[in-house]
Amino acid sequence: MTGTLMDPDTPFLAVDPATVQANIRRLRQHLDGLGVTLRTHVKTAKSVAVAALHDEGRPHPITVSTLAEAEAFADAGYRDIVYAVGIDPHKLPRVAALRARGVDLVALLDSVEQAAALPAGLPALIEVDCDGHRGGVQHDDPALLQIARTLVDGGAELRGVLLHAGESYYAIGDDALRAAAENERLTAVRAAEALRAAGHDVPVVSVGSTPTAHFAADLTGVTEVRAGNFVFFDLVMAGIGVCSLDDLALTVITTVIGHRPDKGWILTDGGWMATSRDRGTSRQRVDQGYGLVTNLDGHPYADLLMTDASQEHGVLSVRPGSSATLPDLPVGTRVRILPNHACATAAQHDHYQVTDPESPDHAIRAVWPRVRGW
């Protein structure tokens, strides 16, 4: 017991572990039914303690976005790690050091240049593009087979293929999301088949994004699914329809420090330093500003948004066009901000205050650190 949500100076992050566990359980059950492994991307929470909510602390397969995450999770006993950012050859010594500690760290690449730089014995996944979102070769590009050949000829290990349907974050409606998931699966299977036809073993066929992971109806040919955001969810995911507002496990607690009745503003001590500059919902049907505002119990104030931010100031005001009235929140009142993008908001902080939803006085049960840097 380390006080309540009224004790730490604001702004700070609060996380509800019961909601995280429910979010993990939901995705696990869905993927169990489809016969694939969940390889959670720890880039969202960057916390060994949050990851421990999967299996009561026992290590499980994970995905990382930085070697700093890999090193922190290796320290905590994790041994099955995919590093899902295209490998910069300069980082290979840290990759080798992790492997020397017994971590099965798998690298990612999408070019012959990178394949030629891999040391013998290092397992690698080839990134394949399915929607033009970011990196990756096309499943039918001869480069796919050249990369595999270069990799194997150099003594590295071809572990399989990896895809990420990043454009699914902009899909609208269940049909579009199911189609994005099926496109991701089908492209992965075709890439794997092309490699197998050329004589390669392809034990791993890895796909994933939080939207496609939840909307996949069939994952035949896929061996594992990566997703990260689902542990916390956020307003972007609620806007897509992957979760409801009740599933959001992460909030920023801020304090009212002033009022501008002439402008219809309530000012808080939570600016973009606390929420990040991420405004993901600005591209969605309903723009939620910098976030929805609730009281400490999690009940939303009618149409109250954080509509603007400077470094250490937030502006709360009523959603444009709404007839709701500004609530009476005196100086010193603490409110929660539900974030646009949990990954970006959490990155602004070093710790989570862990709340107990069963506790009527908002008891803080623990303080969990986050992994920082690269």
Place this chain on the structure above:
Amino acid sequence: MTGTLMDPDTPFLAVDPATVQANIRRLRQHLDGLGVTLRTHVKTAKSVAVAALHDEGRPHPITVSTLAEAEAFADAGYRDIVYAVGIDPHKLPRVAALRARGVDLVALLDSVEQAAALPAGLPALIEVDCDGHRGGVQHDDPALLQIARTLVDGGAELRGVLLHAGESYYAIGDDALRAAAENERLTAVRAAEALRAAGHDVPVVSVGSTPTAHFAADLTGVTEVRAGNFVFFDLVMAGIGVCSLDDLALTVITTVIGHRPDKGWILTDGGWMATSRDRGTSRQRVDQGYGLVTNLDGHPYADLLMTDASQEHGVLSVRPGSSATLPDLPVGTRVRILPNHACATAAQHDHYQVTDPESPDHAIRAVWPRVRGW
């Protein structure tokens, strides 16, 4: 000597102290000519070592945005500190602890509620609004005198008034910037005169923002100017015309990790985790994306921008409409990103790699930590 800019794993922040010193010298000379004190806002660099570039390490008057900054600078011997975010009464014990250490920490407020909560002996500035940007009372609002009266009656000390012309960031053209500076000055002087007419001493008349600090032509009646961004500058400030690209002291170093010739993209390992999501130039005449791209020597590639970002991936491509060709940057090439907003970009990192511009091999002379959290 701790290696060169080719040594640390990317992404990381690089700072050029000679450019910082030139930026400080320029603003100091301007303000010396106007007869006012510079009270640098350390929220941008959040670094005692960067602040030490003002006066060879000797403490000078500073502004802070968090008590964590105040505490770190107090540890380094700073004693003259304005905490320029409206006071949350919950934070008063930390304010008192700093004052008990001999720090002349001055609080900010803009309501009778806050004034009534101040302990006896605490000096405070009243925030006055000059452009509808954020908090503050109007200079001719009777509330100004009520706040002053409440404060003095409770035994606190009225130190003066504080204004911030935040809308100057959106001013276009030298005339508009000069007008913003004069409006900030004139409003400050009127507020101070109103307080004096009511019998109060007003020793401090504090104004400031990086644009108005540079464009002020007359500061009669003002005692000090606050500015923060000017130590590093950034693309938003260059877009306003407060600095040139050569004045930018802060860059993010990233590495090329892939190519999408079909899309006209070069992919790097520097995403929004390294640059922040801040896209301040999107509101300016020239949108610089997530930043301009230069080589390690600081020479820009023709019309090459960081045009998109995910958490750990940056996309470099040619400015829309430009006829420039994509440069040939093999995997492993390191480039610099000039940021939109130095305050937000620096906040994504824990350290600065301090470069020596006289060194042809980009030697790193030191690693300086940043203050984190609140």
